[in-house]
């Protein structure tokens with residue numbers, strides 16, 4: 187039984203901002219097509235099915251007594267000792283399951299050693315080339331135990347921080363679980379980040395060890411990870427050891443600090459007793475971009491985080507023991523932590539881990555992987571789907587995708603036409619789509635339809651539907667008042683939830699300030715959203731200065747300070763341009779120092795500077811040299827104006843909420859002046 191589809195015609199009732207986001211042209215043209223009449227009947231039936239109400243009742247009860255709901259969920263984990271209190275809430279600091287103790291690696295591997303999952307494949311790893319590896323739960327258990335002992339022999343103790351800078355190979359999972367086993371807090375750094383980004387994270391977290399590889403493969407080329415680590419280690423005083431996995435066999439230099447992975451595991455014991463850890467023990471830090479110039483260290487707990495994941499994987503994906511789950515995220519991001527590592531492994535699911543990019547060496551990789559390994563659930567991003575649409579339908583159609591039963595999307599809003607393509611071309615109209623909204627900070631999924639409760643819940647293409655049971659969310663206006671249906675506002679979380687970050691690493695003030703001070707007692711997500719008359723949530727992009735490029739989070743401020751750190755740049759402002767493929771692309775407005783002429787050559791130098799400082803994901807799409815930045819009277823950059831220019835809009839549009847009483851005429855004047863100055 188598949189979920190009923192509500193189609194575009196429903197969205198015609200939505201306010202202009204939704205239409206604008208998705209492009210009214212798409213909606214209007216589709217409305218005229220016969221698709222609509224075909225699906226109109228479905229809409230009517232969907233509305234009837236909503237009256238089933240099972241789901242609504244569950245959600246209502248779970249939110250009214252959310253502590254009881256989460257307590258029930260927590261009982262699905264393996265605990266050494268149950269908690270004394272479900273939630274200790276000292277706003278904005280939450281302790282979930284205080285007094286309880288557990289270990290994350292026990293929950294992912296030991297728990298399966300006495301079950302029928304023991305010799306089942308945990309990870310089917312697919313290399314960028316034809317190479318594959320299958321690791322059973324038992325083998326994973328062995329690897330983790332041995333590597334945990336090796337870490338201990340190197341002096342890593344409970345509470346220490348360990349950086350993991352590895353490509354997408356099974357060892358990244360082994361390293362994470364081994365850290366968890368001995369109570370070390372892991373910090374996975376995406377292997378596309380630069381030496382400086384790596385050093386910044388290692389220094390901020392005062393990490394003792396870096397786990398890396400000689401090299402990793404990306405698009406047929408070797409990324410020389412060890413070389414990047416060598417560049418960064420010069421400036422990490424806390425560092426004691428670098429563990430190097432042999433992966434690409436490229437030439438590297440081993441120093442006194444370096445040890446080979448395969449050598450340190452050679453004589454270790456097969457079993458490592460797991461540390462008994464408090465529920466609030468920090469499992470990991472993951473750095474993410476925010477509105478400040480520096481990445482923030484989002485700190486996650488053990489008991490609360492795992493409870494959220496155990497529950498959401500079941501509720502949203504309806505995990506069954508026969509599932510083969512293919513989440514395409516890299517472990518360097520939160521999706522990889524939660525839905526490649528902890529969520530699926532706790533359930534004893536077989537998962538596919540894919541090393542490469544969607545389009546190398548051929549433009550069919552995800553479909554080839556689904557067919558080859560018989561994936562039943564595919565969880566991917568709108569960016570990847572948009573890329574595949576561009577390659578045409580013949581490619582996916584030439585594969586047998588009939589093993590799929592459920593599709594998922596995450597990371598950015600999905601355009602309804604992309605949704606429809608996913609539903610029809612990939613799912614053949616047989617697979618529900620779960621559009622899951624969440625964040626690095628939320629730990630796990632917050633908004634999504636839950637096929638694990640009711641797989642007849644009507645889906646609306648482009649909407650992330652409802653809060654998952656036990657999660658309470660609202661959309662509020664500037665004063666923190668809940669807005670009416672179909673009105674845009676700030677997306678907030680009203681009650682603590684178990685997957686929530688505990689704080690920002692060593693920065694309680696910033697944690698309080700950035701997330702909890704906008705409206706007292708509520709968590710500020712940084713997203714705009716609206717709720718329609720059926721209670722469905724529609725995400726309308728970020729309300730802060732965070733960019734979403736190919737689903738990855740980048741901070742305008744961080745990019746600006748990177749530009750300004752170059753000697754040629756006096757001032758910088760960065761904004762996003764809507765991008766057909768990546769969702770958003772980076773556009774920089776730069777004022778140069780007087781002795782630097784605005785040349786094409788300099789543009790290249792500055793692009794390279796960004797690549798080296800942050801990484802390839804931060805490379806700007808456009809750099810505009812301007813004589814000055816548009817500012818309000820109190821000196822604030824007029825970002826909305828820049829955004830309009832970056833998006834090649836003819837006029838600046840709505841001027842009603844301009845700060846600082848800058849006159850409308852003045853803004854219009856600046857807008858026209860700046861537009862004329864820009865050469866593309």
Ligand code: WT7
Nearest residue numbers: 596597598599621622623624625626713725739
């Ligand atoms: C931001 C969080 C969620 C894990 C990967 C990204 C945007 C995320 C959706 C969605 C619309 C979405 C939001 C959010 N976002 N999922 N289904 N629909 N927008 O995690 O890097 O922490 O980014 O991604 O803007 O705040 P992240």
